Amino acid sequence: MSTETQTYKGVGTPTTRMYGLMAVVALGWVLLGGLFFTPEDAVQGDAVRIMYVHVPTAWVAYLAFIVTGIASACWLIGKKHSMGFDRVAGASAEVGVLFMAMTLLSGSLWGRITWGTFWVWDPRLTTTAFLFVTYLGYLAVRGLGGTAEQRARRSSVIALLAVLEIPLVHFSVVLWRSLHQRATVLSPDGDIKMDGLMLFTLLFGVFGFTVLFAWLVSHRQRIKAMQDAQQVTALDAAVTERLNEVQA
Amino acid sequence: MSMSTNRIARAVAAKDLRIELRSRVVANQVLPFSGLVMVMFAFALDNDDVLQRVAGGLVWLATLFSLFILVQRTFAVETYDGALDSLRVAGVNPQGIFIGKAAALFVQLLVLETMLFIAAVVLYRVNVNGSGLVLLVTCVLCASAGLAFVGTLYGGLTAGARGRETLLPLLLLPVVAPVLICATRATESAFRSGGLTVGEGWPWVAVLAVFAAVFGLGGLLSFSSLIEE
Numbered sequence: 001m002s003t004e005t006q007t008y009k010g011v012g013t014p015t016t017r018m019y020g021l022m023a024v025v026a027l028g029w030v031l032l033g034g035l036f037f038t039p040e041d042a043v044q045g046d047a048v049r050i051m052y053v054h055v056p057t058a059w060v061a062y063l064a065f066i067v068t069g070i071a072s073a074c075w076l077i078g079k080k081h082s083m084g085f086d087r088v089a090g091a092s093a094e095v096g097v098l099f100m101a102m103t104l105l106s107g108s109l110w111g112r113i114t115w116g117t118f119w120v121w122d123p124r125l126t127t128t129a130f131l132f133v134t135y136l137g138y139l140a141v142r143g144l145g146g147t148a149e150q151r152a153r154r155s156s157v158i159a160l161l162a163v164l165e166i167p168l169v170h171f172s173v174v175l176w177r178s179l180h181q182r183a184t185v186l187s188p189d190g191d192i193k194m195d196g197l198m199l200f201t202l203l204f205g206v207f208g209f210t211v212l213f214a215w216l217v218s219h220r221q222r223i224k225a226m227q228d229a230q231q232v233t234a235l236d237a238a239v240t241e242r243l244n245e246v247q248a
Numbered sequence: 249m250s251m252s253t254n255r256i257a258r259a260v261a262a263k264d265l266r267i268e269l270r271s272r273v274v275a276n277q278v279l280p281f282s283g284l285v286m287v288m289f290a291f292a293l294d295n296d297d298v299l300q301r302v303a304g305g306l307v308w309l310a311t312l313f314s315l316f317i318l319v320q321r322t323f324a325v326e327t328y329d330g331a332l333d334s335l336r337v338a339g340v341n342p343q344g345i346f347i348g349k350a351a352a353l354f355v356q357l358l359v360l361e362t363m364l365f366i367a368a369v370v371l372y373r374v375n376v377n378g379s380g381l382v383l384l385v386t387c388v389l390c391a392s393a394g395l396a397f398v399g400t401l402y403g404g405l406t407a408g409a410r411g412r413e414t415l416l417p418l419l420l421l422p423v424v425a426p427v428l429i430c431a432t433r434a435t436e437s438a439f440r441s442g443g444l445t446v447g448e449g450w451p452w453v454a455v456l457a458v459f460a461a462v463f464g465l466g467g468l469l470s471f472s473s474l475i476e477e
Contacts, residue, residue: 076473130422137419144409154405157470158419161401164466165423172426172455176433 011219019215026208030056033201050110052201056209058103058128064096064213065131068138069163072156083228084221086152089159090142091220093135095213100132123177127170134162148228253344260348265355267325274318274356279363282314286367296373301442303372304435307364308428311395314360315424316417319399322353323407332407332475342472346400350467354396361388380438383449387438390456391431397463398423405474423463430455 012020034052041048071089075081107125108118119125142155194202251259268274289306293299299306326332326349335345365384368374376384402419406412430452436442437449 130425133418133422137415137422140415140418141405144406144415153473157473158405161423161466161470164462168426168459168462169422172429175451175455176429 011222013218016215016218019211019218023208023212023215026204026211030201030205030208033197033204038198038201039195044114047110047113048198050106050113052205054103054106054110055202056205057099057106059206060209060213061096061100061103061128061131063210064092064099064217065135065162067092067217068096068135068159072159075152076156076160081149081152083148083152083225086148086156087221087224087228088217089156090139090224091217093138093142093159094220095216097132097135097139099209099213100128100135104129104132121173121177123170123173126173127166130169131166134165138162148231251341251344253341253347256341256344257347257351260345261351261355264322264325264349264352268352268356273321274359278314278317278321279360281317282310282360282364283367285310285313286364286371290371299372300374300439303368303374304439304441305428305432306372307361307368307435308391308431310364311357311361311391312421312424312428315357315395315399316420318353318356318360319403319420320413320416322349322356322400323403327408336475342475343468345475346404346467346471349404350396350400350464353399354392357392357395358388361392374439374441376438377440377446379446380440383434383446383453384438387431387434387449387453387456390453390460391427394427394456394460394463395424397460397467401463401467401471401474404471407475426459427456430459 030052034049038049038052040046068089071085071092075083075085075089078085111120112118138155138158141158142151144151144154146154286306289310290299293302323332326335332345336342365388369376398420402416402423406416406419409415434449434452434456437444437446437452440446
């Protein structure tokens with residue numbers, strides 16, 4: 001459709017390449033450290049190794065939704081309504097949903113091993129599941145169509161309404177669970193005696209997954225920019241074509 | 249010359265209720281549907297004691313299922329012939345539209361819930377005393393206000409969008425989860441199910457009031473952005 005073709009030498013920039021390299025190195029270490037170098041837990045045995053994925057993905061998922069909220073607010077408040085904020089908000093929510101799915105999956109597998117059950121109605125778990133569904137809805141709203149401006153306006157309001165919703169959900173679930181006897185289960189990240197190497201691997205995991213997040217978001221928002229630009233050029237091309245037809 | 253928000257709200261609410269009185273879609277379709285849901289719950293659970301115990305939850309689940317239909321209906325009448333666009337082009341204050349549509353939805357929800365609670369008394373054999381009734385009425389008022397606000401907010405967003413029938417429940421259900429939790433607990437207290445006392449229900453009603461206030465305010469601030477195309 002586009003009238004001019006540009007050749008790109010790959011899709012990366014020096015910044016994204018640096019993020020990518022850092023993520024590969026950090027996650028490579030986490031893989032080796034998590035699976036082989038770190039000791040097994042006295043109580044949980046090898047199951048504790050799930051932690052090196054579960055905790056960092058949970059952190060990145062929450063970080064992603066915070067980034068979406070802030071970027072949406074920036075789009076809405078900013079006088080210029082810069083589309084860059086909208087693209088970062090969208091890209092961050094997409095990556096956040098992915099990481100949230102990984103968190104819920106790894107968490108329920110870990111729960112099955114240590115608690116004997118895939119799911120407990122703990123406020124933190126329940127709120128996390130609601131956050132996941134809420135952002136699936138956010139992505140569906142982004143896909144409603146219309147111009148980039150309409151999409152940005154709608155989705156930024158939805159993202160800010162989610163910021164209202166999640167504390168209310170969390171609070172009512174806390175209140176709901178407080179009526180029942182507290183689940184007497186092993187708290188997965190509280191009761192683990194961490195030695196230095198375990199803590200180091202965990203923190204390195206958090207770092208690695210955060211860089212991975214930055215890498216994914218920066219690529220994803222560039223793809224979104226190209227998609228928006230392509231929509232505009234496609235429209236221009238169609239208009240020109242029609243004009244030529246009329247003149248001919 | 250512009251009308252006050254208050255007058256616009258009253259005009260929009262009166263219009264919506266008049267459409268309902270003439271078309272009787274809610275009376276002839278939504279109310280029978282929710283009554284049917286109550287009967288289906290009884291088929292599924294098949295135990296008088298269990299039904300009595302969980303009656304509060306079933307009433308509010310039936311309310312939520314019907315809410316989606318009510319919200320779709322309340323915005324279907326706006327998207328036919330581009331009525332909502334005409335209102336906007338005419339420069340009608342969006343806050344007035346928001347309050348008016350929420351008020352009409354609120355009235356319809358009150359009618360629906362009254363019927364559902366009567367159904368619960370008849371079908372599920374719950375009983376309510378005087379102080380329980382005061383709690384129940386307050387709970388219904390607060391919960392309906394919250395549901396009307398979020399329903400109008402998300403209904404306005406999905407109005408006219410492709411695939412709105414499936415998108416609305418996905419957006420609305422997580423948001424109204426606090427209403428389901430709090431209204432159910434308050435109603436169980438009003439019914440004194442499972443040894444609860446009426447007094448235990450009031451803190452839940454307070455959360456419902458906060459919910460309604462938060463989304464009422466959120467709706468006033470954001471509704472114009474959502475319907476602006």
